[in-house]
Amino acid sequence: xxxxRAYVGRRLPPTPAYLVGREKIREFATAIGAGDxxxxxxxxxxxxxxxxxxxxxxxxxxxxxxASRQLRDDPELGLDYSRVVHGDQRFVYTRPVVAxxxxxxxxxxxxxxxxxxxxxxxxxxxxxxxxxxxxxTVWNKxxxxxxx
Amino acid sequence: xxxxxxLPVRTFRVTRADLVRYAGASGDFNPIHWSERTARSVGLxxxxxxxxxxxxxxxxxxxxxxGAADAVLDFGVRFTRPVPVPDxxxxxxVEISAVVTGVxxxxxxxxxxxxxxxxxxxxxxxxxxxxx
Numbered sequence: 001x002x003x004x005r006a007y008v009g010r011r012l013p014p015t016p017a018y019l020v021g022r023e024k025i026r027e028f029a030t031a032i033g034a035g036d037x038x039x040x041x042x043x044x045x046x047x048x049x050x051x052x053x054x055x056x057x058x059x060x061x062x063x064x065x066x067a068s069r070q071l072r073d074d075p076e077l078g079l080d081y082s083r084v085v086h087g088d089q090r091f092v093y094t095r096p097v098v099a100x101x102x103x104x105x106x107x108x109x110x111x112x113x114x115x116x117x118x119x120x121x122x123x124x125x126x127x128x129x130x131x132x133x134x135x136x137t138v139w140n141k142x143x144x145x146x147x148x
Numbered sequence: 149x150x151x152x153x154x155l156p157v158r159t160f161r162v163t164r165a166d167l168v169r170y171a172g173a174s175g176d177f178n179p180i181h182w183s184e185r186t187a188r189s190v191g192l193x194x195x196x197x198x199x200x201x202x203x204x205x206x207x208x209x210x211x212x213x214x215g216a217a218d219a220v221l222d223f224g225v226r227f228t229r230p231v232p233v234p235d236x237x238x239x240x241x242v243e244i245s246a247v248v249t250g251v252x253x254x255x256x257x258x259x260x261x262x263x264x265x266x267x268x269x270x271x272x273x274x275x276x277x278x279x280x
Contacts, residue, residue: 024173031173032204033160038217048218057207057220061200062174082190086199088272090224139224 003112003119003144004077012070012107017130018063022099025055032056045098052099059097061089064125064138067105071123079121080144087120088141094134102130110139119144149213149256149279153248158209162197162231163239170201184235196230202242202269206262209244213258214277221255222276231264240264246275254280 022042029039037044038054045053071077097103104127111122125138149155167181176198179186187195203225211217233240243263250257260273 028173031166031169032201032208033166034204034208034211034217036211036217048216050218054218056204056217057210057223058200058204065175086227088224088226089200089203090222091220092222093220096218 002114003079003121005112007071007077007109008112010109012067015063015067015070015105015107017102017104018066020055020063020097020099020101020103022053024062025053025059025097025099028059028062029056032058042099050096050098055097055099057091057093058089060091060103060125060127060136060138063103063105064107064127064140067107067125068123068140070107071109071121079142083145085143085145086140087143088122088139090139092137092139094136097127097135101135103127103135104130117146149248149251151248151251155209155213155246155248155258157243157245158205158212160205160208160242160244161239162201162205162233162242163237164195164233164235166239167195167197167201167233170198170204174198174200176200192230193232195233195235197233197240197242199227199230202227202231202262205242206244206260206270206273209246209260210258210275210277213246214256214279216278219278220275221278222274224275225260225262225273226271227269228271229264229267229269231269242269249274251279254278 246258262270
């Protein structure tokens with residue numbers, strides 16, 4: 001079943017706030033083997049001018065990925081997750097994510113295309129604080145193999 | 149950093165245990181990253197690393213080259229080939245290198261190369277990092 005083209009340009013309602021925990025950042029940093037003190041030690045992060053530990057560059061995939069599950073679970077879009085592979089990923093930062101951030105994610109379906117029998121679903125997730133301060137924009141392209 | 153600089157190659161080892169740890173930390177529990185049976189059933193050679201784990205390792209290379217944990221301003225990749233992770237103590241080895249393609253205003257633009265067993269696993273891998 002092809003992806004529902006009516007979703008192109010659709011902006012989903014903002015998610016409830018994701019509270020970035022210090023231990024979650026430490027856990028994520030440990031999982032990728034990143035021992036930089038700024039990811040683990042609040043004092044080291046403060047020395048760089050941040051209020052608490054800093055998240056590694058790809059950390060926003062955690063809240064953004066959770067936000068995108070709204071699409072994955074929406075039968076109207078028609079995304080067959082068993083045929084999905086990850087195509088592209090990009091993070092465009094306004095500032096780093098730090099522990100204590102309360103992040104709101106707004107998912108937009110940017111593009112649906114097809115080529116060589118596959119479909120491509122591009123989403124943009126605008127990640128900002130509860131106060132509306134932009135933090136990072138997360139771009140994701142999924143390939144639906146044999147979708148077209 | 150100057151335009152044309154080749155940054156030192158960083159090598160990362162990824163084992164099955166790393167995949168389990170990353171699944172838990174990231175919330176990505178897709179079984180192709182931990183179940184040989186599932187991976188083979190969808191035509192993969194076996195369990196493969198999360199693309200986002202490979203990207204995270206490239207992120208470690210970026211921050212090490214830039215000299216700061218918070219230096220990454222823009223980072224994008226295309227996942228061009230899976231990284232198979234054998235069920236042994238050695239796992240897979242991913243090599244990350246980069247060349248500086250632009251420098252301005254305390255920022256540097258980098259083109260990254262990531263390979264596993266001599267095959268490129270990322271394409272169009274580009275980043276902007278703060279250098280000053």
